[in-house]
Amino acid sequence: MQQKGYLLGASGKALLHMAPDARMAAKLRELGKVDLTLCPALAPDCRKIQHDDNSFDLIYCSHVLEHMAYDSRIVREMFRVLKPGAAAIVQVPVDGKQTVEDPLVATPEGRAKRFGRPDQYRRYGSDFAFRLQAAGFCVSVVRAADVMAAAELARLGVPADGQLFYCEKRYEIRCPPTSRLVLSGIACTGMTRV
Numbered sequence: 001m002q003q004k005g006y007l008l009g010a011s012g013k014a015l016l017h018m019a020p021d022a023r024m025a026a027k028l029r030e031l032g033k034v035d036l037t038l039c040p041a042l043a044p045d046c047r048k049i050q051h052d053d054n055s056f057d058l059i060y061c062s063h064v065l066e067h068m069a070y071d072s073r074i075v076r077e078m079f080r081v082l083k084p085g086a087a088a089i090v091q092v093p094v095d096g097k098q099t100v101e102d103p104l105v106a107t108p109e110g111r112a113k114r115f116g117r118p119d120q121y122r123r124y125g126s127d128f129a130f131r132l133q134a135a136g137f138c139v140s141v142v143r144a145a146d147v148m149a150a151a152e153l154a155r156l157g158v159p160a161d162g163q164l165f166y167c168e169k170r171y172e173i174r175c176p177p178t179s180r181l182v183l184s185g186i187a188c189t190g191m192t193r194v
Contacts, residue, residue: 013057016049016081018042019064028060044069044121049077056081059088066092066120069103075135082169090132090165098125129165137167 014035017025019042028036037056039049047070059078065071078088101122105111108118115123129139144153145160153160 014055016051016056016059018059018061018078021062024060024062042068042074044119046070047073047077049074049081051081053080054083057083057086059086059090061088062091063093065090066115066122066124069121071121072131072134075132075137078167079135079137079169084169086169088137088167088169090167091162092124092128092165094124094126094128094163096123096125098127099123099131100125126163132165132167136169138170140166140168142166 012035014037015028016037016039017028018039020038020040025036025038028034037051042064044067046068059082061078065074068074078090082088099122100115102114105114111120112118115121126141129141132139142164143160144158144162144164147164148156148158150160152158
């Protein structure tokens with residue numbers, strides 16, 4: 001977050017920390033100048049983030065989505081609660097090229113066998129970025145080794161090839177009042193969406 005400049009001029013910025021861990025929450029509180037909102041652990045079947053549209057300047061969501069039955073819905077909710085021009089930093093375990101999921105695997109035992117843990121609903125592949133893009137985000141994927149020195153990776157126990165997904169809400173669609181534009185099967189006339 002520091003390296004990408006998201007915390008520069010952070011005074012008064014609203015930050016949502018999803019399913020916070022105590023160490024990271026303490027680090028963010030040390031900043032003292034951000035308006036930090038801790039979103040408690042979400043129920044696996046959660047479909048809504050209980051905040052208004054365009055509320056946050058930054059979302060930090062680390063190792064949450066693989067535990068959500070409706071991950072795509074939560075990603076759309078993250079997009080909804082971010083302010084235009086704001087960003088989410090998302091981390092999930094990535095294993096292979098393609099995401100593996102099966103909604104018919106409905107028991108903790110079945111999930112442990114299929115996805116490696118009883119509380120996981122899928123195993124993400126490197127195609128995870130496309131799921132984020134489908135919600136409207138502009139996504140950049142960065143390897144941990146590209147933003148941290150080897151000694152720091154070793155100290156924190158972070159794999160060098162671990163991926164960080166920087167998701168920006170930076171789009172604007174403008175339709176001139178006299179034209180008709182069809183986007184993803186939705187027609188708009190004279191509409192501005194930010």
